[in-house]
Amino acid sequence: MKKPIGILLFILSLLGCENDTKLTFGTFELSNRLCEACPKIEIKLPEALDDATISETVNTTLREEVIALLTFEEETEVGSVEAAVESFTTGFTDLKKKFQDEVPWEAKINGDVVYEDDTMLTLVVNAYIFTGGAHGYNSTSFLNFDKIKATELENWELFEDEEGFTHYAESKFRIQEKIPQDENINITGFMFDGDAFHLAENVGYTPDGIQLVYNQYEVASYADGPIVLTIPFSEANKYLKRGIQL
CATH class of the missing domain: 3.90.640.20 (Heat-shock cognate protein, ATPase)
Structure with missing residues (x-):
């Protein structure tokens, strides 16, 4: 009698996995530690791992959000987070050459999943950007997704x-x-x-x-x-x- 019960429990566990519509997330982290005088950049974001169109949409949208926050050279096309970090760093180092007393810039960007159900997903991106002046700028951005259509809303x-x-x-x-x-x-x-x-x-x-x-x-x-x-x-x-x- 033990084998049928074991098989039944195994089947039920599989059904439970199939009914779990939540995405699987890992963590994407990137920091800029090139030199002591370089701007301090810390990025920590969720990264969708499932082999699904919605995962690609989520990860692309998050990358675009970071690129928009960090890109300092408007005339230069930036296509990756790494390139955006480089753009932010270049913006500071170029200014440092002109003004030796310029305080190092800083960028802290982190994200999290704040809501998810069968059809909806919402991520939040919190950022602190300092590029000189009296104070930095804090911002919060919501990113909403239709999981069924795999689109940002x-x-x-x-x-x-x-x-x-x-x-x-x-x-x-x-x-x-x-x-x-x-x-x-x-x-x-x-x-x-x-x-x-x-x-x-x-x-x-x-x-x-x-x-x-x-x-x-x-x-x-x-x-x-x-x-x-x-x-x-x-x-x-x-x-x-x-x-x-x-």
């Missing part, structure tokens, strides 16, 4: 009713930031263009709901830091193309 593609979600998000934003509902959105010091509320450039799925991250300077001063608004799926679902079953 633009913000507008997340919503069935973007206008309705924008109105609802504004109401929640005003409550969170203590802005009267009937007053100008900028009355307390925010800097929304045209005195009109708009969704953040970075919107993503998280375990707590749909999150909007307004990076520094987007709608407030540097000193205010990033402004984060999270709307639970129980409230956001009716506006989304891909609602989350609660």
Whole structure:
């Protein structure tokens, strides 16, 4: 009797593996340690390992994000993370030749998987870039993917009713930031263009709901830091193309 039970358990374990739709991730790491005077660069990102189109899409999108953050020579076409690191380094060393007192530049970029289900995947990329001046710049970027179509999603593609979600998000934003509902959105010091509320450039799925991250300077001063608004799926679902079953 032991053999049939063992076979049954083996089959069930295989079925469980087949039903597991989550991607397998490793880690991509890269740092620049060429010389003591070189800029400090640290990159640590998830890397999709599955032999699937969505994995290629995810890894390509992550590389493009890093390239955009690090490329300093606008006239030079950069096609890899390694080349972007070289571009960032060259930008600093060229400036160092002109200004000996230039403080070494710095770039720290790390990413993580913040949400995944059968059809949706969201990654977050956090970056700190310093290229001289009084302070560096912190940024958060959400990357949303349709796993079935193996495509990256633009913000507008997340919503069935973007206008309705924008109105609802504004109401929640005003409550969170203590802005009267009937007053100008900028009355307390925010800097929304045209005195009109708009969704953040970075919107993503998280375990707590749909999150909007307004990076520094987007709608407030540097000193205010990033402004984060999270709307639970129980409230956001009716506006989304891909609602989350609660």
